[in-house]
Amino acid sequence: MFDNAKLQLANLLTENVNKIVMYHKFSNLSHNIESSSKLFEQQLIYITKAFKNKILSSPSSRQTGIHLTIDDGYQDFYDLAYPLLVKYEVPATFYVCTGFINKELWMWYDKIEYLLETTPVKYFEIVLAGQPHAWSLTSKIEKENCALQLQSILKSFPSNEVSAEINAISKLLEIEIPVLPPYKYSACSWGQLRDMDPELINIGAHSHTHPILTNCTDEQLSFELKHCTELLQKELQRPIKHFCYPNGQSTDYSNTVIEKLKQLGYESAVTAFTDGYNCKDRYKIRRCSGVESMHRFKKHVNGVEHLSKKWISFKTRNNNENNVFSR
Ligand SMILES: [Zn+2]
The missing domain is CATH 3.30.1490 (Dna Ligase; domain 1)
Known part of the structure; x- marks a missing residue:
């Protein structure tokens, strides 16, 4: 078990590393990738005390600290998590897939x-x-x-x-897929996105249909990024500055994707992994998951996860170098 002293030490050692936390779905119960609203509230209480002056208002803030992000655009964010963010005055970035919000598809x-x-x-x-x-x-x-x-x-x-x-x-499987998803899988409406306080919630982009961008043809890639951006700007009447790569692994974005994002005016883009590398590139921001237990959450936001990944990559590199030397 990690006691408070160890958490504080990890925090000190990773003072210059941004802790960007990732969520997808919320539920009154916890299941798979859903975060329970009760656990989310405990996490908000914890960060408002432990990271009082270090809660960032955007993923690309010039300060170092913690920022919460939520992917995809599910209705349960508006119903369960948004009221808690308002209650504790914690800013967050909500990355939405415009085809999902437009009710053209479900994930x-x-x-x-x-x-x-x-x-x-x-x-x-x-x-x-x-x-x-x-x-x-x-x-x-x-x-x-x-x-x-x-x-x-x-x-x-x-x-x-x-x-x-x-x-x-x-x-x-002898089941017909309904045109519109049941509540559990449904998206926010444009009205709900407009209703959220823009001072507290950045609405970011997450493509139009959620494909892996590196699998797209040039034409598809341009459509996914441009159409999504234009739709968000038109519906919300504000600039859209932050992007989230669908699936978010290191093979799911490329220099071509990053160039297109820059051309469209994006200031940042987030991945969905953490590798112990303190990446300062604003288009390759690492994130850790907030879904698990309170104990795992504390380890993530205090940098324990970052340090252990860093240690693993250091050891792997060292072993490889030793192997090369011994040949
Ligand atoms: Zn997603």
Whole structure:
């Protein structure tokens, strides 16, 4: 267990590292990537005390400190998390997918979760990219595992193929996908985005349809970034300065993507990983997850996670160098 003295030491050692925390969904209960609203409130109380003068108003602030970010644009942010941010006066950045807000789509990975949650089928086989897969679906855990594995396999597929595969999965699982998502998977409306206090909540962009940008053709990439930016500017009547890469791993953005973001006037872009590298590039901002327990959260925001990742990369580098030397 980490006691307060260890947390304080980690905090001191990572004083010049920004702690950008990432959330997606909120719920009255906690499940997978959802954060419970009760835990979120505890986290807000903690940071307002422990990081009193270090809570940043944007992910690209010139000061060093902590900033909260929320991805995708789910309705539960407006219903559960936004009132708490108002109550504790904690600023945050809410990155939204404009196609999702526009009710043109729901997130493909939510469709998978929905299909597995509702299917009557007990055994399921499918061939994906030439590989046969089979799952027994007799319990909630088996269904959740199947959903996670399907999400992970389909992540690397081009977006038009993902839609085709989801349609095939929907048929095999004998469930029709509703046009509009159920509440749990639904998006905020434009009215709700306008209703949020712009002094407290930055609305950032997260593409139009949430594809992995490095899998897009040039034409698709331009559409995803430009259309999303123009729609946000038109609907919210304010400049949009912050971007969040869909999926957010190091292979999900490139110099081409960053150049296009700069041309569109973006000041920052966030990833969805932390690697112990104190990256000062405002278009490669690292983030840690806020979803887990209060204990993990304290470790994240005080820099313990950053230090342990830094130690792992130092050890790996050292081992590799030793291996090269011994050859
Ligand atoms: Zn996302």
